[in-house]
Structures are given as structure tokens and as C-alpha cells.
Amino acid sequence: xxxxxxxxxxxxxxxxxxxxxxxxxxxxSYGVVxxxxxxxxxxxxxxxxxxxLEAAQKRRVKTSHRSSRMSRI
Numbered sequence: 001x002x003x004x005x006x007x008x009x010x011x012x013x014x015x016x017x018x019x020x021x022x023x024x025x026x027x028x029s030y031g032v033v034x035x036x037x038x039x040x041x042x043x044x045x046x047x048x049x050x051x052x053l054e055a056a057q058k059r060r061v062k063t064s065h066r067s068s069r070m071s072r073i
Contacts, residue, residue, distance in 0.1 A: 023040060 008023045010016075027033055042050075 006032070 006023065006026050008019055008026065010019050
């Protein structure tokens with residue numbers, strides 16, 4: 001990931017809380033929060049793969065439930 005520079009200009013007229021919310025949104029859109037959480041702890045590659053497979057299975061079950069519910073209508 002490239003090193004993004006997040007700049008939020010603070011104006012005398014603007015509200016501080018609003019500026020902080022804007023900063024948080026920018027951090028989220030750049031993926032800073034996601035990257036931080038990912039780097040907090042080390043996971044073995046086997047555990048990462050297992051979690052990935054479980055997430056894929058969960059998505060498949062969710063989409064199959066949706067499609068079966070829609071076919072009844």
C-alpha cells in the first residue's frame with residue numbers, strides 16, 4: 001500500500017466535530033483503519049486461509065437463502 005497523505009483543511013467557520021468526522025471518513029476511505037486492524041496481530045497463513053474459506057462458505061449460504069426466498073414469491 002502506498003503511503004497516502006490525508007489532508008483536512010480546518011477553516012475558522014467550520015465546526016471542529018464536523019472536521020474530525022471528515023477526517024475519520026477519509027481514513028476509512030483510504031483503508032487506514034482496515035490496514036491498522038490487519039497489522040495489529042500476526043495470523044499464521046493457515047489460519048488466514050481457514051478464515052477465508054469460512055467467509056466464502058458463509059457468503060454462499062447467505063446468497064442461497066436469498067435466492068430461495070426470492071423464488072417462492
